[in-house]
Amino acid sequence: MTHRQSPRHYTCKAGCLASQPLAADSAELDAPRAMQSEIIRQALAGDVDCIRSIFLHLGSPDAKQRQSMQRAMHALSDPGLWRHMLRCLAVHCWEDRQDTEYRASAEVSQRIDQSIAEVFVQDEAQREAQDKECVLREALAESDRFVRYAAAYLLGLRKDTAVIPNLAQMVEQAPKSWQVRAVRALGVIGDERCAMPLIRALALGKGALHSEARQALQKLGRLAEPAWQQALSSPEPRIRWQAARGLGDPRHVRSLEILAEGLLDSDPEVRWETSDALARLGDRAIPVTLKVLCRGPVSKPLRQAVYHVLSSVACRASRQQLAPLLELLCGPARGELVSEMAGRLLQAWEGQS
Incomplete structure (x- = not known):
């Protein structure tokens, strides 16, 4: 798709005012939901000004501004929108256009990704839930592994137990940032089958991955006990070592x-x-x-x-x-x-x- 270019100062078709550099105009961010829905429609049609407006909202430090765009997305609930948002989370692209220009800093990028995850998890109508789940399940078969990772992560946040094997594979093979997301999703699912991938994540090193995995296992509590016992017989010393630590946690004494x-x-x-x-x-x-x-x-x-x-x-x-x-x-x-x-x-x- 060819994106329509805009001058340095512009007004997009939906009437949202913006300018370079990427600083959100208060009038734009306070646009009513109807206007924001039109912004989304124009963005889906390829209007780069409106695409930019979406990212300004989703990356705003003001939670109310992020939520206003999220509400407009819920109201529109277009399957095409969910496909675009999935790719933005997975590969930071809006179709074939990199969205890195809208991610002015690591903090802004993190807020955008978090806003996308939140809007995928929350549903305001049954049809919306069905559309999201259809898009995400189709994406599990995508050729791009990062799109598959993002789909499994979001389905996990939606507590879909069918993606536990996908998330377990991510723990073993994905880059660190996606490993952390996989562990986070396993913790949200809260099924006893999540325990072994979480134990394996513990053994992969310190830092955010280790911390997320330990918190998720503590949340699982006794549901994780069979996995701890199984891990103590693992052929891998690092897994047995983590099992010894887990079983010996004084706060959760189990199977001495x-x-x-x-x-x-x-x-x-x-x-x-x-x-x-x-x-x-x-x-x-x-x-x-x-x-x-x-x-x-x-x-x-x-x-x-x-x-x-x-x-x-x-x-x-x-x-x-x-x-x-x-x-x-x-x-x-x-x-x-x-x-x-x-x-x-x-x-x-x-x-x-």
Whole structure:
């Protein structure tokens, strides 16, 4: 489509006044909804002045101005509009025209993208919801991967569980900014099937991705428990390490026996994180730790991990009860003796409870 060019100062067909550089005129931004709907229609017809007006509203620092354009979009609810907005979010293009000239700063660009996401999530009529979902589902088959990413992200924000596999794939393969969006959408969906992709996101590094994934998993709560348990048996040490941390979170104590299995892990980081997580749980971790020690064989790495757990117990009476075992763990005693002592202590401990 050929876009009609405009002079430095202009009035678009819908009557909206604007000028270069990109500074929003108050009269333009306060246009009534009917005029804004006409602005959208002219923008869909290719009028660059009206396209610019849409972005001025969506990127405005004034929430009321952003919302006024969003309301006009809801009122018009044209499938063509949703296709344009999807591409703006995905590849920063209005058809074949880059919209970067309307994104004067990172903050403006972020507001535009957030405004687009919000207008896709909120519906004012059933027909509007149907049109959006149709456009987004069709876009899942687009050749452009970023359009597919944007469609999956927006459907996720709409709590469509069908895109969980798409979002999981994004966590593994997409650029960092889209990984963060995928994690955010998984958190919104709130289904137990979202837990494993979120755990994998935790293992991909620190920063925004890690923070978003941890918040989403905390929100899932007990729904994430099966995934945490499954992750502790992952062939990837970084996943097992995150599982040990997740299962050992003192705020959400779950499946301690599964967590304690990490003491036997072949990866030293997993063993250390497991022992550290158990140590934070205090007396609650003693029985499951003793059970692991009872089973044997008692290797040097296992001795070190168990010693860290049991020597960290804060209760004086518990420390006195564990003292003989701690002495054996530090000395040259054979593994069989260590296991026997752990068994006797476990019986005594269970008899007290």
